Amino acid sequence: MGIFWKPKEGEKKGATVAVSTQPPPVPYVPPVIVASSSEDYTMFYSQLQDALEAANMPNVQDYMDLKKALQNMASLPMDEDTKFKAAFATMQTADVNAETFLESFDYYKHIVDGEKTKFDEAIQAALSDAVLDKQKNIEKMTKQNEDNAAEIKRLSDQISSNNQQITTLQVEVSTDNAKLEQKKSNFEAAYNKVQSEIDADLVKVQKHIGTLPPAPVARVPKSQPKKTTSKKEK
Secondary structure, eight states, X not given: OTTTOOOOTTOOTTOOOOOOSSOOOOOOOOOOOOOOOHHHHHHHHHHHHHHHHHTOOTTOOOHHHHHHHHHHTTTSSOOHHHHHXXXXXXXXXXXXXXXXXXXXXXXXXXXXXXXXXXXXXXXXHHHIIIIIHHHHHHHHHHHHHHHTGGGHHHHHHHXXXXXXXXXXXXXXXXXXXXXXXXXXXXXXXXXHHHHHHHHHHHHHXXXXXXXXXXXXXXXXXXXXXOOOOOTTOO
């Protein structure tokens, strides 16, 4: 605790010091600002992409298949319109279903929404565990200081100790809040990026591909009548 208090010049360690009849005010602790970092954003963006990949519907030509096809053509010297048409043409060879393909955009947006819900719940739990208990301790010890003001001489040691703990807890609460807010900000940035990518790709599909052809319908050949053999035939 030496960083918060040290004896004044001339005072001896352990010596009795006269105190006022009122408890000293709790010093103001400015909020701690955590420097912005892209590490959380990169991690969250990767986690969201992993969630999309894990939710990829097997044996169905959908948004993820289009996205992968476009990623594979990223280095090709082709404009965006050509890439989208080429990617969708490849999907057509695999009997892409137009309705399922368009519905998959909403499907994957819901997957990302689910990840956001889980993240929000984790943040709330972290706030409850790391911040709320400390905040309750601050309020409790501050109330003790107010109640003990009339007996300041007898309780001076307790009040001084409490004030030091309050200062420490305020620094910790400020730091914890700043870190959690930064994580939330980075997640929101990654979340908005993924959502905007999905929306942008849907707009591009509508722009570059236009009306999607229906899935081909398999035709069953008509049965032919069996040829009868006449007894007179040789």
